[in-house]
Amino acid sequence: MKIIAVNGSPRKNWNTAMLLSSVLDGAASKGAQTELYHLYDYNYKGCISCFSCKLKDGISYGHCALKDEITPILKSIEEADALIIGSPIYFGNISGELKSFLERLFFQYLVYEKDYPTLFKRKIPVGFIYTMNVNEEVLDTSGYKQYLSRIEQFAQRTFGYAQSLYITDTYQFDDYSKYVVKSFSGEDKAKRRIEHFPDDLKSAYEIGVKFAEFNFFK
């Protein structure tokens, strides 16, 4: 059983990365083999619209023909049993690097036929973890989820199952007194970090346990 995590944050040790590591710990506790990729370590582009993945009898039919540093990650996902993807929210959206990555991941499997069936040969669970500065109330009223739930739908359609975990009110820097911050309180942030973030990590861990024991499709 192999579970792959993809970090769409440029930071390797902060909120998104910590939550992804917790998912992998949960999966490893059930015996899964784990891999974590930090997207910002790789040089790559989003989909270049070559349509080789849709070319009749083409050698790249169903696969991304663009070869660059994420090609091995896409290949590894093809063999994985579960996938977990994390992103910080940047301007109400996923990070630019993750957007480019998802274009390449999803589009190769999408068939231009009625109901857009998938060429991914198996079903695997896919989880998304989104971390953001806004609190839960703003998340619910901001419209963020409208966009993010569409990503979940694309993953569901492509891989067979998807779920999302939204982590709000994250701690953004080590020492709030060093930065210009007036719209929210560093003290409240630190309190939230201590009191709530451990529960967030636990929720992430439980996704890992669930995905490693996954039998939805059996």
Ligand SMILES: Cc1cc2nc3c(=O)[nH]c(=O)nc-3n(C[C@H](O)[C@H](O)[C@H](O)COP(=O)(O)O)c2cc1C
């Ligand atoms: C460029 C940039 C844009 C951001 N835009 C938003 C935003 O629109 N909404 C929000 O809630 N947080 C926003 N944030 C905050 C991050 O989403 C939040 O701190 C996140 O938890 C960071 O993840 P990380 O610690 O894994 O890097 C932004 C941060 C940056 C650097």
